[in-house]
Amino acid sequence: MKDRKSPDYVRCVTQPETGSxxxxxxxxxxNAQWDAIEAEQQTGANDLVVRSRAFIVPNPG
Structure with missing residues (x-):
């Protein structure tokens, strides 16, 4: 049995189906695949925040 922290350990997640x-x-x-997915999602979220801030025009007062 592999260590649960090992990158090669297979982890299963149950998620609800959309619409059901x-x-x-x-x-x-x-674990390595889950970590890669999480890093990709975090990068996408950070990019979204940066892009949305570019459209905010400060109130000149």
């Missing part, structure tokens, strides 16, 4: 109150989807990936 009952149906669920099980997704299994390694």
């Amino acid at each position: 109150l009952v149906k669920k989807r099980k997704t299994c990936r390694t």
